[in-house]
Amino acid sequence: MTTTAPVLSVKNLSTSFLVDGEWKSVVRNMSFDVAPGETVAIVGESGSGKSVTSLSLMRLLAPATSRIEGEVMLNGRNLLALPEKEMRAVRGNEVSMIFQEPMTSLNPIFTIGRQISEVLVRHKNMSKAQARAETVRLLEKVRIPNAASRFDEYPHQFSGGMRQRVMIAMALASRPKLLIADEPTTALDVTIQGQILDLIKVLQEEEGMSVLFITHDMGVVAEIADRTIVMFRGDEVETGPTEEIFHRGKHPYTRALLSAVPKLGSMQGHDWPTRFPVLDATTGEPAEPVEVTDTVVLSKRPVLEVKNLVTRFPIRSGLWSRQTGAVHAVENVSFDLFQGETLALVGESGCGKSTTGRSIMRLVEPTAGNVALDGYDVMRLDTIGLRQMRRSVQMIFQDPFSSLNPRMTVGTAICEPFIKHRLGTTKQAKEKTADLLEKVGLSADMARRYPHEFSGGQRQRIAIARALALDPKVIVADESVSALDVSIKAQVCNLLLDLQQSLNLAFLFISHDMAVVERVSHRVAVMYLGEIVEIGPRAAVFDNPQHPYTKKLMSAVPVPDPSRRGIRRAISNDELKSPVRAMGYEPPRREYREVSPGHVVQIG
Amino acid sequence: SELRIGLNDDADVLDPAQSRTFVGRIVYTAMCDKLVDIDQNMKVVPQLATEWAWSEEGKVLTMKIRDGVKFHDGEVLDAAAVVATIERNMTLPESRRKSELSSVAKVEATGPLEVKFTLKSADVTLLAQLSDRAGMIVAPKAAKELGANFGSKPVCAGPFKFVERIQQDRIVLEKFADYWDKDKILVDKVTYLPIPDTTVKLANLRSGDLDMAERISASDAESVKSDANLTYADVIGPGYMAMYVNIGNGARADNPLGKDKRLRQAFSLAIDRDAIGQIVFEGTSKAGNQPFPPSSPWFDKDIPVPGRDIEKAKQLMKEAGYEKLDIELQHANNTTQTQMMQVIQSMVAEAGFNVTLKATEFATLLSEQTAGNYQLSRSDWSGRIDPDGNIHQFVTCKGGINDVKYCNPKVDELLNAARASTDDAVRKEKYDAAMAVLNDDMPIIYLGHQPYAYAISKKVKGWAPSPDGMIRLLGVSKG
Amino acid sequence: MPVYIGKRLLVAIPTLLIISIFVFSLQKLLPGDPVLAMAGEERDQATIEFLREKYHLNDPMPIQYLNWMGGVVTGDFGVSLRTNQPVLELIGQKLPVTIQLAVMAMFFAMIIGIPIGILAAVKKNTWIDYTANIVALSGLSIPNFWLGIMLILLVSVQLGWLPASGYESIFVDPVRSIKTMIMPAFVLGNALAATLMRHTRSAMVAVLSSDYIRTARAKGLSPWEIVMSHSFRNALLPVITLLALLFGELLAGAVLTEQIFTIPGFGKMTVDAVFTRDYAVVQGIVLCTAVGFIMMNLLADIAYVLLNPRLRATI
Amino acid sequence: MKRNKSAIVGLIIVLFFAILAIAAPILPIADPIATSWGAIRKAPSAAHWLGTDDLGRDILSRMIWGAQASLMAGVVSVMIAVVIGVPFGLIAGYFGGWPDMIISRVTEALLAMPFLIMAIALAAFLGPSLTNAMIAIGVSATPAFVRLTRGQVLSVKTEDYVEGARSIGLNHIDIMTRYILPNVFAPIIVQATLTVATAIIAEASLSFLGLGQQAPAPSWGSMLNTAKNFLSQAPWMTMWPGIAIFLVVIGFNLLGDGLRDALDPREA
């Protein structure tokens, strides 16, 4: 493939940062080429230096605290030696970049149109009007419906997926030779992720550009990359065609990485949730995956019974802020959760998963419905009772970064519930904290540290430890592993499984990651626009999905198999359907059908 | 040509019947002529009244009014206008002149240009009152029309007439072409600008934005004198600086200082009045121990300004039975006062007085002083032309501003008698006798007499300070 | 939007009521008798009594309050005890002065504080940042009177460029009006600049480290473009609330500065009125500044919302 | 690291003045209130390093003694403002609804009230003393802190960790004090360090109204006030207190920056 001269040729790229007065090297001796029209992926776990590599190529690091060495040849010019002014003509023009965070990468106070056309005005010397026309064309190209009319809208009026498409439009505006995409889909859910990946592929073909794709999702790599570079702690440990890497990866870390990738469908034949195989990153030797024993106690009454739960958020507007409508975030949801059982709640972004979890705990007040915990009616509890109740149900929040108080040591955070509920002395609380930290695989002496001193995975475990401090019966785990990279994701899932086994916990496992769900859950509920459209035993739902939405969800999951690279999904540019309803909207009565024992599907 | 005069603060209502402020009087000097004026020696001289006579033991005063005088609105000033004005001063509800004219029983026109004042009892001080606001004649028609609002558009018969006023900013007057003595008006326009900050006032003078500034601070005197473009002038005013001792005003009078005159005498002796003048006023003020400055003919030479005598003060303290005495002294919160009080505080400390200073803003000081909520209170009297005005109301039993609540029948008798006589020699005798008593009882500790200090641009010609602190503009020109 | 404004104005009513009660009870709270100060040096008893009657000072407080409020709602704020002038007329005279001074001072504060704040943020933790901080903070701690008088001495007395003090209405002689206001406005603005600078700096630091600035750089925009178009407006948002607060303070009066430059504005009038216990004037001024304050806050909130598209839909 | 260096500079400045203030009685300096009629307004010399004032008192010694009143005025009044303002801002922002309505309205009302009026009223109410001056200054600086805190709380209370705190069954007080308060402190510190300067200067105008440090006891503010009259004759009288206030303000601001970073575990 690489017969023509490479677009980008990187030699001995090393980057170091000035930290506490010392130069700390973060990326060492990276060398790779990207040929015209080629897609090269950089993979590696969090913190391995992927983003730093891409920022170094673009020279976007703060010059005062960073040092970049080596050679970055772009069409024969060494970018690292260019004067800043010329470099500016390269950025956004010859090389453009898409960033990880579509939510924050767009300036909230400028219109989408302006932010895109800016590039055209800057690099292509277009007039305002020309730029506008071209921008509309680009928006259409990335399949933003009604592009012309949305030109003057602001980022917050776009959904996450659309925002990421806007970023792509922006990056493509000047028809760059090279597109650097830094985890462009990590924050998105599977259906949108699928759309974006397809979009990049199509555009790449049309424009003939090269893509440097950074990700830690092996499924994505398999689907998109011609060649793959594996990074490990700042070093480039292995490079090769994607197929080579996937099937004949040599470096132990590569193999560890691959084995940790959850594959949809890999659970066929397993009755119970199964731990992830854990490979040692240095030796690459797998530890035998253990199937977890049956923990579900069906004999007793379910610990959690949810009946006809409805949660709506009023939308107010107009004179005197009268309510004009409502977000029907949760609509008539019912399910049971047994002791020792994991029920997964899946569905696209905004379908009401988190709200369901929060409603059960009465962190938001449900509009209607019943929630019984151990037989007690949660909806009737007063403030004190509610506080007591919260000992039994705990929540692990979606975002491990923001759900810990940044100014509280993790030790304090973990023992706080214990102390506040007067479950023991300070000394006992300390012991408990140490015990919990060890239980989640951290060491007791970490209690004195602050949240920012931990990696994402460690933070997620701290959140788990905290949730366990009150010995709850039920844990609502809201996207607890979605943001983690593969190896850590595996660790945390294993941890949850272990805890379930030893403490007989019930989990309401909220996730959009189908592969993980398949691995850890006993039963699965699929949510769509606030309603449960399909619920049933894991095997039944995964092997025999009935509802069209469930099917769509399954097909959107990237498969970490490079041989399937050519396969395309049907590109859709439909936006998420909105759960916003006008006042007086009556939700239709739903009919359900039992496909097999316990497997129920909405039919209309 | 325009004369720009910097005043120390802003005037209040520009109605002679209602006005209270010193700066207001400065403006009237240019705007409103009075029946009589005073000269450089504080002698009463003719202005609108050309001559006058006392009769019947000082109970009737007849005045001849100048012929051909016009008000700013063209109305003719005659005896009727004078009567109308005096009656207005006596009857207008808002009038602040009532006490000044309280001795007047009746005022009538006895001819087109002759006015007769009939008094309830003999009161020679009336003439002096008529040399000020009580004697300023206002246009009857305008006064009637505007009533209490006369101040918004005052119409008088002075050399300059009112043009406009913007509060806290300026008062503008222009030359009155029909003035009876118009040849002496040598400037076309006068603008008064209130500028409280003395440094700023001087800066304005130096930059040419002002031609004249009144009451510049003593500490600036030197630099004005050394400035080639400026002239310095000062004059000791008719007022005095004093400390009032609470003798009998309410519960707080019940303290050693209020009860024992020896302590008051000791306090007075511990003060070095000359030093105060040097430190606070750079030598521009006069030390004093009476309501009249030593230069005044009314000053009792038998009671000279005492020098500082710590030994004697201590002696008196001992006699009274005190080694140390705590005293609270309230004073107005301006920097000069604060400075002066600190000087006194440190002076009397040597005699054993432990003075605590209490700075108060003026309105509070005033009400505390009236209410008797003080032990020792420091305030000034701007001074009157007639000696009576500096003493009678302060120490007579029923005196209107007897805040110390001093009451001595003998003093009352002497001071009332001094009022009644038209013979200055007799009056002087009575005042001296009263002074002897007061100097012993010492309800008021007099400190000295403040100067009126001016800085004038050299461009201004023909001006000299008047002992009453007014700025007289006739004959003043600007080159 | 009109609904939003209307609502805001409605909630302003209780605020104004509270203020009116506050300010009215001052008559009882403050020591010193207004009438004593008005009666003249002689403090004639009859005059005192008359004045008390005339200004209804003998009525019970609630009655006085109701009378006053009754006047206020019909546009009659009473008359000044000191000068007999209607309070509304006085305010009418001073308000333009104060507004002109406040606007010009704000202008100086902004052209000093905001650029220095931006510069300090862009050059964070360099000597430029430190110098900028020191310059701004010195503005805060240099006494106003000192700076004012030094300026007068230098600019007016030595150089003769600007009038030393005084005021001219902008409608009468705009050039002179501006000239007389330059120094006082600078002195005032200079003191506010520090606050503005510190807050601009911290807002700007936050903006500059945000992801969309990285995006802007990746687009190939120059640092100038990034600061001026992509960060400035964002950083301005939190500063706007502050601007309103500062402007409100300016409206309430810059006593010392007005005094030094003898500008007949609110500050001087307030001080004089307070010191002479001219309550009708004090009450009028406070109510007026309160309204100004509320309007400024409203304007700030509207500006905030207009500059922030996310909020635009909410009102 | 660099940041901490400047915080240390700030700390040194503040400590320097604080130590001077505390050690004033034992330092070998002249009596700050001893007047000397022979040495009025003398320029700095060997006998009087910083010169003398209008009553011939030694300015150096007055500066040192004055540090006490001024630092107290600055620090204590800001503390009062913080201690009152922050909780009210916290309550208004956290609970919203009618507590917010009431607190916000009163705050606005207070903001519209001229400082001078409040000061005179408080002076009359509380009587003259430095403590009461600090109360007066503190109270009038409070509204700004209420607003600032309220605004910050509004954004912090939507953070996930606050909901997390609720989910483990904490009560409102715990959530406010342990979760919200520590996270709204940064801008409060900036405001507080700026207010120190205003407070030091405000003390002077209060002593003038009979509320602050009373003459002859010195404070920097009142020294400045006196110096105003001798601007051209004795410029040093203005200069020293001016410089001291400036240094203290710089010191507090640097310290504030440092404190803000120190309180933020992410920066440490």
Ligand SMILES: Nc1ncnc2c1ncn2[C@@H]1O[C@H](COP(=O)(O)OP(=O)(O)OP(=O)(O)O)[C@@H](O)[C@H]1O
């Ligand atoms: N500005 C900086 N100063 C100092 N260290 C930095 C800086 N930026 C990144 N690092 C460090 O460099 C290392 C590589 O970070 P990088 O962001 O490239 O990781 P990554 O591979 O992109 O991880 P992720 O998957 O989490 O995005 C990390 O240890 C990080 O802490």
Ligand SMILES: Nc1ncnc2c1ncn2[C@@H]1O[C@H](COP(=O)(O)OP(=O)(O)OP(=O)(O)O)[C@@H](O)[C@H]1O
């Ligand atoms: N406090 C709220 N007020 C108004 N609307 C809300 C609120 N919280 C959530 N919503 C809306 O309710 C719907 C469901 O939100 P929810 O957070 O439960 O989705 P989710 O399934 O958890 O999505 P994600 O996968 O993105 O976390 C969304 O449309 C959301 O905008």
Ligand SMILES: [Mg+2]
């Ligand atoms: Mg990264």
Ligand SMILES: [Mg+2]
């Ligand atoms: Mg969610």
